[in-house]
Amino acid sequence: MTTISEIARRAGVSTATVSNVLNGTKAVSPETRELVETVARELGYTPSRSARSLKTGRSATVGLIAPDLTNPFFPAVVQAVERKVREAGYGLIIVDCHNDTLEEKAAFELVGEYRVDGIIWIPVDETPPEPMPSAPVVTVDRPVTGLDGVTSDHRAGGRMIAEAIIGAGHETVGILRGPSAHHSARERHRGLLDGLADKVRIVWDVPVFFSLELPDDARSTILEQAVDCIVGANDQVAIRTAQLLSASGQKLPDDVAIVGFDDIPWAEFVHPPLSTVRQPYRRLGQSAVELLLRRIADPGGEPELIVLPVEWIARASHRRG
Amino acid sequence: MTTISEIARRAGVSTATVSNVLNGTKAVSPETRELVETVARELGYTPSRSARSLKTGRSATVGLIAPDLTNPFFPAVVQAVERKVREAGYGLIIVDCHNDTLEEKAAFELVGEYRVDGIIWIPVDETPPEPMPSAPVVTVDRPVTGLDGVTSDHRAGGRMIAEAIIGAGHETVGILRGPSAHHSARERHRGLLDGLADKVRIVWDVPVFFSLELPDDARSTILEQAVDCIVGANDQVAIRTAQLLSASGQKLPDDVAIVGFDDIPWAEFVHPPLSTVRQPYRRLGQSAVELLLRRIADPGGEPELIVLPVEWIARASHRRG
DNA sequence: CGACAATGGTTAAACGTTTAACCCGTGACG
DNA sequence: CGTCACGGGTTAAACGTTTAACCATTGTCG
Numbered sequence: 001m002t003t004i005s006e007i008a009r010r011a012g013v014s015t016a017t018v019s020n021v022l023n024g025t026k027a028v029s030p031e032t033r034e035l036v037e038t039v040a041r042e043l044g045y046t047p048s049r050s051a052r053s054l055k056t057g058r059s060a061t062v063g064l065i066a067p068d069l070t071n072p073f074f075p076a077v078v079q080a081v082e083r084k085v086r087e088a089g090y091g092l093i094i095v096d097c098h099n100d101t102l103e104e105k106a107a108f109e110l111v112g113e114y115r116v117d118g119i120i121w122i123p124v125d126e127t128p129p130e131p132m133p134s135a136p137v138v139t140v141d142r143p144v145t146g147l148d149g150v151t152s153d154h155r156a157g158g159r160m161i162a163e164a165i166i167g168a169g170h171e172t173v174g175i176l177r178g179p180s181a182h183h184s185a186r187e188r189h190r191g192l193l194d195g196l197a198d199k200v201r202i203v204w205d206v207p208v209f210f211s212l213e214l215p216d217d218a219r220s221t222i223l224e225q226a227v228d229c230i231v232g233a234n235d236q237v238a239i240r241t242a243q244l245l246s247a248s249g250q251k252l253p254d255d256v257a258i259v260g261f262d263d264i265p266w267a268e269f270v271h272p273p274l275s276t277v278r279q280p281y282r283r284l285g286q287s288a289v290e291l292l293l294r295r296i297a298d299p300g301g302e303p304e305l306i307v308l309p310v311e312w313i314a315r316a317s318h319r320r321g
Numbered sequence: 322m323t324t325i326s327e328i329a330r331r332a333g334v335s336t337a338t339v340s341n342v343l344n345g346t347k348a349v350s351p352e353t354r355e356l357v358e359t360v361a362r363e364l365g366y367t368p369s370r371s372a373r374s375l376k377t378g379r380s381a382t383v384g385l386i387a388p389d390l391t392n393p394f395f396p397a398v399v400q401a402v403e404r405k406v407r408e409a410g411y412g413l414i415i416v417d418c419h420n421d422t423l424e425e426k427a428a429f430e431l432v433g434e435y436r437v438d439g440i441i442w443i444p445v446d447e448t449p450p451e452p453m454p455s456a457p458v459v460t461v462d463r464p465v466t467g468l469d470g471v472t473s474d475h476r477a478g479g480r481m482i483a484e485a486i487i488g489a490g491h492e493t494v495g496i497l498r499g500p501s502a503h504h505s506a507r508e509r510h511r512g513l514l515d516g517l518a519d520k521v522r523i524v525w526d527v528p529v530f531f532s533l534e535l536p537d538d539a540r541s542t543i544l545e546q547a548v549d550c551i552v553g554a555n556d557q558v559a560i561r562t563a564q565l566l567s568a569s570g571q572k573l574p575d576d577v578a579i580v581g582f583d584d585i586p587w588a589e590f591v592h593p594p595l596s597t598v599r600q601p602y603r604r605l606g607q608s609a610v611e612l613l614l615r616r617i618a619d620p621g622g623e624p625e626l627i628v629l630p631v632e633w634i635a636r637a638s639h640r641r642g
Numbered sequence: 643c644g645a646c647a648a649t650g651g652t653t654a655a656a657c658g659t660t661t662a663a664c665c666c667g668t669g670a671c672g
Numbered sequence: 673c674g675t676c677a678c679g680g681g682t683t684a685a686a687c688g689t690t691t692a693a694c695c696a697t698t699g700t701c702g
Binding site for chain 2: 657658659660661
């Protein structure tokens with residue numbers, strides 16, 4: 001690897017000068033500048049982030065801690081984060097903690113070793129990291145009290161669903177609500193209930209997990225207690241429900257309507273195409289990075305929670321053909 | 322940030338000793354070991370990767386360069402890579418180059434600055450990086466001559482499809498083949514043709530892109546030239562084709578059967594559930610890391626191409642109900 | 643003409659580790 | 673008893689940068 005001192009030697013100048021031309025830190029005469037630059041180019045010089053980081057105390061790196069990269073929700077936000085981060089001259093180190101809080105703890109240690117300048121964190125549950133990292137942290141999707149965060153307006157999403165259900169003329173509804181440990185699930189549920197008020201009869205309202213299979217009691221409820229419309233905790237739940245119903249001979253959406261939440265990439269390809277609430281994936285990632293960058297530049301200040309608008313996506317599943 | 326010398330000071334020993342206990346590099350008496358360890362713990366010491374990297378010349382980091390994180394194909398391999406890499410004590414820095422060879426070039430520079438010990442590379446096209454990085458590179462999915470790589474047995478996959486088509490009793494077939502710039506597309510096509518031999522009549526065989534919309538000529542061919550079965554370049558193409566056909570009033574799979582390739586996460590949820598060839602996503606990632614680790618430990622030797630077996634997934638779309 | 647600022651450069655220390663080279667007792671062995 | 677090996681330490685250099693503190697030369701201005 002060629003170093004700055006190698007360049008200095010060959011160009012007959014000091015390392016300080018080389019550093020100055022390479023970073024534009026101080027004025028350097030055009031001739032030396034030119035000289036140094038060509039020597040650097042010829043030697044194929046690549047600066048060492050380690051050395052720079054060690055000296056400056058800034059690593060020009062941010063860490064991304066996510067619970068599960070295969071969750072269809074995440075790739076788009078990760079992509080947006082990566083892009084924004086890199087545009088700002090930072091590198092991205094990423095760790096997937098497989099929905100395990102222990103691995104998550106290890107993740108914080110790992111990014112600590114890298115002395116990252118900031119951390120984007122999609123928490124597996126909503127408890128603050130221990131010990132608190134020294135770099136600023138901004139959460140995505142799942143707010144943690146005391147930390148900066150960005151999330152979608154799940155409550156408004158819930159209301160949008162209610163509105164659509166009422167608009168479609170449904171009279172009875174079944175709810176598969178997400179785990180109440182999740183902020184998003186609570187908010188969606190709250191918004192839905194608010195919106196439904198007493199205009200539609202809620203025949204049942206049972207808890208499910210966000211992914212995985214439907215629990216047995218939920219399955220039997222779905223199959224045995226007929227309603228006009230079922231609202232799923234998220235798209236995956238809605239899709240599983242649709243499958244279950246189809247398999248049992250029901251015609252969707254005419255016999256029973258379905259609505260999801262998230263607008264995962266394949267919501268439009270399932271049968272029937274899923275009506276759902278779209279989260280602004282990319283914006284989520286972008287805003288998180290913007291907020292993080294602000295905090296890096298200027299730490300302190302009250303934690304801020306950015307709530308991004310969602311969008312009702314009317315496809316076929318929520319109303320009779 | 323607490324440093325090794327801080328610990329040394331408080332424990333009344335030299336930094337060398339601290340380093341030795343923390344890394345187990347040299348024998349240290351139980352008492353000093355104990356002492357140093359508790360001091361380190363109390364101070365919440367976290368080693369600095371920059372310093373270590375600078376001194377040792379190894380960064381304990383690998384770079385992952387991918388063309389597009391939102392491609393449904395990738396999250397599973399990225400996840401596998403991340404896990405394996407981290408198990409081996411490395412960190413993972415990741416860059417998404419948005420299918421752009423210029424960004425890809427920049428990506429190599431970025432990981433170069435980090436002095437990564439190895440690179441996992443999913444190339445956007447199949448031309449070698451310029452200049453060649455000094456760290457070992459292993460490609461995933463898309464082999465590059467002269468480089469180590471791991472890929473799926475696309476040819477065998479093509480043959481499996483042929484077999485399934487013959488088994489289903491189809492007499493005519495249409496092929497939507499992928500861009501011939503891609504190794505995978507070429508191999509699939511080759512295997513398919515081999516397998517079909519003269520047992521089934523190929524009515525048409527037109528090129529398409531892997532994602533995006535179907536080109537106009539492909540659309541009209543699909544709609545106008547009836548065949549028993551259409552084989553898509555990959556799942557996304559197959560799914561778009563199914564949509565197109567359904568929209569035009571055809572009943573799938575009875576009027577026309579469809580098969581895909583890849584087994585992306587939602588292949589089973591579309592209508593009709595897609596018969597396809599599954600690539601071993603996780604294994605792809607794992608093998609790539611294993612190979613990379615071998616190369617890091619022991620560079621040199623002939624480039625190796627690992628070809629992983631694929632699996633035919635028979636769902637509903639490839640034969641009459 | 644003297645003082646001074648500006649310009650373009652250099653020197654050297656420092657960042658937090660690792661590690662080769664050295665040092666000092668102590669017990670074993672011939 | 674002299675020598676040697678070994679266990680358990682220390683010292684100090686080095687890794688590749690950045691950057692504060694200097695320094696020399698030149699031109700400007702009162």
